[in-house]
Amino acid sequence: MISLAGRDIMHAWGKFVFTGVGLGLLIGVTLSMAGIYRGMVDDGKALLDNSGADLWVVQQNTLGPYAEPSSIYDDAWRGIRAMPGVAQTANVTYLTMQVRQGERDVRSMVTGVTAGEPGTPGWPPYLVAGRQITRSHYEAVADIATGFKLGDRLQIRRNHYTVVGLTRRMVSSGGDPMVFIPLKDAQEAQFLKDNDAILQQRRRTTANPNFNRPQVPGLLEAIIASQSTNAYVNAVLVQVEAGHDAEEVAQSIRRWKRLTVYTRSQMEEILVGKLIATAAKQIFMFLVILSVVSSAIVAFIIYTLTLxxxxxxxxxxxIGTKNRTIVALIMQQSIALGVIGFVVGKITATLLMEPIFPKYVLLEPLDSVIGFGAVVVICILSSIIAIRAALxxxxxVAIGG
Amino acid sequence: MIGKGIHIEGLKKRYGSGETAVDALKNVDMQVAPGEVVGLIGPSGSGKSTLLKALGAVIEPTGGRMTLGGKVIYDNGWKVKDLRALRRDKIGFMFQAPYLIPFLDVTDNVALLPMLAGIPNAEARKRAVDLFKALDVEPRAKAMPSQLSGGEQQRVAIARGLINRPPVILADEPTAPLDSERALAVIRILNDMARQYQTAIIIVTHDEKILPTFKRIYHIRDGVTYEEAGEGREF
Structure with missing residues (x-):
């Protein structure tokens, strides 16, 4: 038996392909939306992976350091390091801000990393160019997505930094590329006030009789000094010794240090389940709307072709053709339209949309398989109206009269 | 005695019910022998199309008896379960316009019927090409319908009607769009095919050009048929 659908498509292939391309652009947008969601999740996981930590120690009763602000003393790491099962600890600060370079600025997550060596929690695990930070001030390692180059001079607050290394896929959960600077500089950047504000604060402190007490020499100077330094970090990253259970170590830190501790799975739940949940729902709604629109378009096209x-x-x-042959004619055309649309959509999403989107678009092979299945199912369902009309x-009607 | 061909006795068809009921066929009797070509004429609204649809198992009559190719297909109710298969295997159709499937080439337009009946594609196409030789359209076997002239399309439609060697062909004004010469050519082909395949053919027509070619003509008026001897002119 010949394929009636195939012959009909070949007879008017131009019209059919043109329609499929139109549908494909819509499917391309749908696949890109799914890719954006996957990219957001992957960004979150990359942030956790690249931190090199097994545990995140943060301010009590907060969801820090990524989902909520968190401040803990920068010497808390010492006590944590001494606890059983802890292999390594490192202070870390995160601050999303505009980083200036020449005439432009780039939204980045400035990460303060403690002195150490490659493998220290918080450090970029690998570089694609240059070297790691070796000095305690004014050096930076930047993700290549910032567009910075080796030797570029960056301005963060009032200080200037030289880019000494470049890394890749180091992004915040929001997709902002990271810029790593020494911890002390980062602590200062978080709390640094402008000169006028510092002068005003000193004036206020000096005018306060509780602080300015001539009978206690050195008190005023000590208070002013404490006001102009920052002894806080956002979190302590912890690596657990081999053979120890991360949750047991976390329990121990919670109990003795009165801090909140998250394991990898808990932090992933915070990032994916809370931080990007609203954006994910929004994208899901877009996916649903685009799927409904695609279904309506396929249904309309197939119905028009059938009429x-x-x-x-x-x-x-x-002449005796069975209903199932006529149903197959319409359904095969609908599926063929979907297949053309999916191929065009996949090419559009991969070659056109993925490179131009500012955020990371991750097109997973499994998503493509699911997308293809969804397109086929949508095409089958969409052909029902046309099939009913044909039956x-x-x-x-052929005889007339 | 009922033989092969077409036998219709007291066929009735009523549309609607109650006061709005219309008796499109009141009492139709027809006999067409195998190999015979008869004409069916009548004014507009006389019941020609209704009779053709009833004979073609497209609409269900409300009474009477129909026998096609020696098999009772209707006797105050359908006697055949699969009407599609009946139409495919026992009845050939020809229309005023050829109504070829535009996306199939000439060969597949004709070979489609045996393919639907489960005959292998190669065998079905061979049958079609054999018919094309008899109908003189073999050189156009690979053409698309849109590339054919009106006469060629009508001959392909004849081939489609004959391909399954049905005992009955129902032709609805097959010569209407053709000039005299081509119309007579089509009638000649139908007569030749009727004799060759022992097919009973009913041709519904208004065409004055072809009326003299029939040996027998059925008139239908207000749902009742009357038989009349035709000229049976040689052509």
């Missing part, structure tokens, strides 16, 4: 063949369908029925065609 254009009413006479042929009547003749086919009159209602009276073979007597």
């Amino acid at each position: 254009g063949k009413i006479r042929e369908i009547a003749v086919l029925k009159l 209602k065609v009276d073979p007597a």
Whole structure:
């Protein structure tokens, strides 16, 4: 038996392919939306992976350091390091801000990393160019997505930094590329006030009789000094010794240090389940709307194509064609339209949309398989209206009268 | 005695019910022998199309008896379960316009019927090409319908009607769009095919050009048929 659908498509392939391309652009947008969601999740996981930590120690009763602000003393790491099962600890600060370079600025997550060596929690695990930070001030390692180059001079607050290394896929959960600087500089950047504010604060402190007490020499100077330094970090990253259970170590830190501790799975739940949950729902709604629109378009196209063949369908029925052959004709055309649309959509999403989107678009092979299945199912369902119309065609239409 | 061909006795068809009921066929009797070609004429609204649809198992009559190819298909109710298969295997159709499937080439337009009946594609196409030789359209076997002239399309439609060697062909004004010469050519082909395949053919027509070619003509008026001897002119 010949394929009636195939012959019909080949007979008017130009119209069919043109329609498929139009549908494909819509499917391309749908696949890109799914890719954006995957990219957000992957950004979150990359942030956790690249931190090199097994545990995140943060301010009590906060969801820090990524989902909520968190401040803990920068010497808390010492006590944590001494606890059983802890292999390594490192202070870390995170601050999302505009980093200036020449005439432009780039939104980045400035990460303060403690002195150490590659493998220290918080450090970029690998570089694609240059070297790691070796000095305690004014050096930076930047993700290549910032567009910075080796030797570029960056301005963070009032200080300037030289880019000494470049890394890749080091992004915040929001997709902002990271810029690593020494911890002390980062602590200062978080709390640094402008000169006028510092002067005003000193004036206020000096005018306060509780602080300015001539009978206690050195008190005023000590208070002013404490006001201009920052002894806080956002979190302590912890690596657990081999053979120890991360949750047991976390329990121990919670109990003895009165701090909140998150394991990898808990932090992933915070990032994916809370931080990007609203954005994910928004994207999901877009996916649903685009799927409904695609279904409506396929249904309309197939219905129109079927109405254009009413006479042929009547003749086919009159000469004894079974209903299932006519159903197959319409359904195969619908599926063929979906396949053309999916191929065009996949190419569009991969070659056109992925490179131009500012955020990371991750097109997973499994998503493509699911997307293909969804397109086929949508096409089958969309062809039902046309099939009903075709099955209602009276073979007597061919005879007329 | 009922033989092969077409036998219709007291066929009735009523549309609607109650006061709005219309008796499209009141009492139709027809006999067409195998190999015979008869004409069916009548004014507009006389019941020609209704009779053709009833004979073609497209609409269900409300009474009477129909026998096609020696098999009772209707006797106050359908006697055949699969009407599609009946139309496919026992009845050939020809229409005023050829109504070829535009996306199939000439060969597949004709070979489609045996393919639907489960005959292998190669065998079905061979049958079609054999018919094309008899109908003189073999050189156009690979053409698309849109590339054919009106006469060629009608001959392909004849081939489609004959391909399954049905005992009955129902032709609805097959010569209407053709000039005299081509119309007579089509009638000649139908007569030749009727004799060759022992097919009973009913041709519904208004065409004055072809009326003299029939040996027997059925008139239908207000749902009742009357038989009349035709000229049976040689052509």
